[in-house]
């Protein structure tokens with residue numbers, strides 16, 4: 134097996150981190166699909182296996198990023214949100230949450246959360262906040278939402294509305310870990326006027342190809358993937374008020390034009406307000 138051992142970074146914490154680059158990781162596979170350069174041979178091989186099962190996966194990943202940008206523009210613009218808790222950050226790419234939010238409202242405060250040390254090693258690129266705003270990075274696991282909330286409380290004002298962002302991360306939370314309870318815990322902690330912005334790979338769009346892709350990735354990747362149907366994803370919005378056009382396929386959420394709306398995207402997405 135080809136091993137590219139030993140990419141060494143300090144991640145700003147003083148101690149070096151070593152990555153076994155022969156083991157693919159989802160954040161880097163996703164970076165590969167997005168056309169990024171922060172991935173290794175094992176990630177590209179896993180990414181290619183997925184593409185062979187579901188050829189639209191790279192387009193779908195881009196549709197997810199485009200949705201993220203449109204959702205943050207809506208939140209910082211129309212919805213007037215100035216605080217963002219973006220859990221499952223991923224490797225920095227184009228239109229990162231703080232860039233979009235601070236373009237609309239430079240004073241926006243953004244807290245990123247991820248549990249992958251490789252993502253942490255790239256956090257510096259995320260910390261380039263506009264001087265009026267704040268960008269912070271927290272290493273934590275979504276399966277421990279209270280730790281995320283406790284840490285975020287030092288950085289965000291929980292008396293004022295917060296957009297909780299869970300973009301293509303809940304597929305990594307198995308049903309046994311009760312993703313619904315995790316979402317409910319996060320949303321219970323934020324005040325009325327806050328939002329949940331969420332995207333989730335679909336079980337019932339391009340169902341056969343998506344199932345084949347998930348099976349392949351689950352054989353190769355250490356992080357498992359659970360696809361969910363529209364009705365299953367809709368339960369994450371329980372008790373919240375979905376903004377127009379409701380929960381839809383990623384490319385159909387407020388697309389900028391008809392070409393974007395017609396693009397393939399095997400993801401359910403929505404943005405909802407806590408009243």
Ligand SMILES: C[S@@+](CC[C@H](N)C(=O)[O-])C[C@H]1O[C@@H](n2cnc3c(N)ncnc32)[C@H](O)[C@@H]1O
Nearest residue numbers: 160163221222223247248249274275300301305
């Ligand atoms: C597909 S990427 C999504 C990146 C970005 N949110 C987006 O939608 O473009 C999923 C990210 O979630 C992170 N992740 C997966 N499971 C996690 C967990 N249990 N806790 C925190 N982060 C997690 C991965 O490390 C990865 O960076």
